[in-house]
Amino acid sequence: MQNILVVDDEPDVRDSVKYVLDRAGYSVRTVESAMDAFAELARHPTDLVITDIIMPQINGVEAIESIRKAFPSVRIIAISGGGNFGVAEYHPTAITTTAYLASAEKAGAHLVLTKPFESVELIRSVEQVLGVGHA
Amino acid sequence: MARLRATFWIYVTAWVVMVHLVLLPALYFGMGYVIRESHEDLFIEHARTFSRVLADEFEVGAAMDSQKRIEDLLDFAITHGGARYAELYDRGRSVRSLYGSSDIKEARSTDLRFGEGGDGIYFVVRPIEHAYHRAELRLGFDEQPIQERIQLAFTRMLWLLAGYLAVAIAIAIILSYRLSRPIQRLQAVSRAISSGDYTRALNVNTGIRELHELAADLEAMRHELVGVNVRLQAKIKEKEISEVRREDLQKQLRHRQRLETVGTLASGIAHEINNVLVPIILFTDSALQDLPRSSAPRANLERVLAAARRAKDIVKKILTFSRELGEAKLALIDLREVVAESLHLFSVLAPPTIEIRTEIDESIPLVRADATLASHLLMNLFTNAYQAMEGAKGVLTIGLRYQEGDDDPGIARPGVEFWVRDTGRGMDSATVERIFEPFFTTRSVGQGAGLGLSVVHGIVESFGASITVESKIAVGTTFRIFFPAVARAEVIGDVAAPVV
Numbered sequence: 001m002q003n004i005l006v007v008d009d010e011p012d013v014r015d016s017v018k019y020v021l022d023r024a025g026y027s028v029r030t031v032e033s034a035m036d037a038f039a040e041l042a043r044h045p046t047d048l049v050i051t052d053i054i055m056p057q058i059n060g061v062e063a064i065e066s067i068r069k070a071f072p073s074v075r076i077i078a079i080s081g082g083g084n085f086g087v088a089e090y091h092p093t094a095i096t097t098t099a100y101l102a103s104a105e106k107a108g109a110h111l112v113l114t115k116p117f118e119s120v121e122l123i124r125s126v127e128q129v130l131g132v133g134h135a
Numbered sequence: 136m137a138r139l140r141a142t143f144w145i146y147v148t149a150w151v152v153m154v155h156l157v158l159l160p161a162l163y164f165g166m167g168y169v170i171r172e173s174h175e176d177l178f179i180e181h182a183r184t185f186s187r188v189l190a191d192e193f194e195v196g197a198a199m200d201s202q203k204r205i206e207d208l209l210d211f212a213i214t215h216g217g218a219r220y221a222e223l224y225d226r227g228r229s230v231r232s233l234y235g236s237s238d239i240k241e242a243r244s245t246d247l248r249f250g251e252g253g254d255g256i257y258f259v260v261r262p263i264e265h266a267y268h269r270a271e272l273r274l275g276f277d278e279q280p281i282q283e284r285i286q287l288a289f290t291r292m293l294w295l296l297a298g299y300l301a302v303a304i305a306i307a308i309i310l311s312y313r314l315s316r317p318i319q320r321l322q323a324v325s326r327a328i329s330s331g332d333y334t335r336a337l338n339v340n341t342g343i344r345e346l347h348e349l350a351a352d353l354e355a356m357r358h359e360l361v362g363v364n365v366r367l368q369a370k371i372k373e374k375e376i377s378e379v380r381r382e383d384l385q386k387q388l389r390h391r392q393r394l395e396t397v398g399t400l401a402s403g404i405a406h407e408i409n410n411v412l413v414p415i416i417l418f419t420d421s422a423l424q425d426l427p428r429s430s431a432p433r434a435n436l437e438r439v440l441a442a443a444r445r446a447k448d449i450v451k452k453i454l455t456f457s458r459e460l461g462e463a464k465l466a467l468i469d470l471r472e473v474v475a476e477s478l479h480l481f482s483v484l485a486p487p488t489i490e491i492r493t494e495i496d497e498s499i500p501l502v503r504a505d506a507t508l509a510s511h512l513l514m515n516l517f518t519n520a521y522q523a524m525e526g527a528k529g530v531l532t533i534g535l536r537y538q539e540g541d542d543d544p545g546i547a548r549p550g551v552e553f554w555v556r557d558t559g560r561g562m563d564s565a566t567v568e569r570i571f572e573p574f575f576t577t578r579s580v581g582q583g584a585g586l587g588l589s590v591v592h593g594i595v596e597s598f599g600a601s602i603t604v605e606s607k608i609a610v611g612t613t614f615r616i617f618f619p620a621v622a623r624a625e626v627i628g629d630v631a632a633p634v635v
Contacts, residue, residue, distance in 0.1 A: 016414035081409025116412035
């Protein structure tokens with residue numbers, strides 16, 4: 001069974017993603033911040049991290065960069081709903097979803113997904129990313 | 136005391152009359168005195184000379200010895216000497232001319248002054264030396280003709296002076312009138328100037344140097360005023376224009392700021408809603424998978440899912456407005472193709488009451504845009520136009536033309552202008568002001584969210600193009616989108632790229 005770690009500051013998002021992926025047969029754990037994610041990654045072997053981008057303290061892009069460095073074998077999916085709320089600083093040049101997701105891709109995310117998404121889309125994306133890893 | 140102010144000619148004439156009223160009597164009496172004196176002197180001179188000459192006649196020869204000779208000489212004095220009384224008195228014997236006036240009874244002693252006798256007769260007594268004794272020639276001259284002459288001279292002088300006075304007054308009137316005419320013209324023009332009319336020229340034709348110079352000075356002043364006025368008006372106009380321009384820019388800035396604020400807010404809300412939609416969609420989705428096909432709550436859950444998807448679409452539109460849809464994939468495209476495609480699609484949807492006209496230039500340069508977004512943009516504008524003309528006949532005009540640039544970068548840049556004009560209801564300025572705000576709609580509830588034009592705005596901005604609206608109530612609305620021209624080098628580079 002493949003291990004997935006979901007990182008999102010929104011409990012509803014965490015829980016619903018976990019629910020769908022649990023049912024799809026994955027072993028899913030959730031954390032609410034990038035800091036917790038690092039601790040969790042160090043403790044358990046993980047195949048895939050699904051992380052939000054706009055989060056307090058450490059944002060998703062930084063988190064992805066760090067994970068890629070510390071855990072090169074871990075696959076990453078970035079998810080974002082866009083908007084400019086929730087970030088400490090205002091980045092006028094990086095306010096678009098595409099811009100966030102593009103920077104996530106640049107930081108090393110294997111796939112980006114725009115919120116909100118359907119169960120099917122989520123599962124297909126996870127399969128795609130993990131499949132690439134196993135190919 | 137109020138000072139009496141007469142017009143120029145009355146003033147001058149009155150002065151002339153007053154001066155003459157003083158001068159003319161003096162002249163009259165002075166000249167009269169001279170005339171009278173000279174007449175009297177002549178008369179006395181004549182009387183005395185005549186008397187002396189006649190006395191000499193008596194003295195020479197033997198005149199005194201002949202009674203006849205004495206009488207003849209005395210008669211001569213009456214007939215040829217102007218005397219009215221002639222007597223020779225010799226040793227108690229008196230001989231008188233019979234031609235003399237019988238009124239005069241006897242002679243007086245010599246009168247020294249004219250008119251002294253009071254009876255109109257001037258007496259001269261002349262001694263005649265004769266042999267051993269003295270005789271006396273007594274002559275009385277009539278003063279009456281001289282008096283009459285003097286009187287006549289006075290009458291003539293009076294007429295002369297009266298004529299002179301009349302001529303003087305006439306000259307005064309004519310002269311003062313001629314003087315006052317240029318003054319009146321100067322006055323009229325200066326009045327016009329003071330009432331703001333600078334157009335009347337001052338061309339006073341006068342031989343008077345002072346007036347001529349005054350007119351020239353006033354004319355120079357008027358020219359100066361005209362110049363100042365023109366400069367002032369130009370300045371005011373300039374100021375008005377810059378004021379209008381400033382207001383216009385401020386309005387644009389305010390408009391932009393508001394849209395930006397709304398955009399920021401919208402993108403924030405979009406983010407939040409997107410997060411909220413994740414559990415709704417995912418949980419509902421999963422629940423639907425668990426439920427059997429025939430179960431009762433299934434239909435409800437499907438509606439929840441559909442609603443959530445609609446919410447997702449709305450958020451997507453909001454993000455488009457706030458440039459969150461993602462960077463448009465800008466490429467050089469031919470707007471005519473986009474217009475033709477959208478028009479084809481729209482002509483299927485549009486009701487037959489709407490007539491579609493096109494004013495599309497033959498040759499349009501390529502512009503930088505995203506073809507999909509551009510057609511989305513056009514469809515939104517078409518829909519908006521036909522909704523504005525809903526329920527009535529109308530004309531929808533679609534135009535596309537190349538606009539030559541102006542040297543002045545502030546006025547017009549070269550580029551492609553696209554416009555959509557409807558003959559619909561039109562909007563007031565307050566509506567025009569807010570037309571690009573999301574959720575702003577003039578339609579009634581349930582007819583649409585009012586996102587169309589905010590999406591249009593977002594797309595236009597993402598192209599680096601600009602959009603303006605002109606609208607008139609009951610006449611219609613025109614949306615104009617201006618795509619700045621792409622530099623030639625860029626065009627060549629982009630077009631060449633796929634070939635290589």
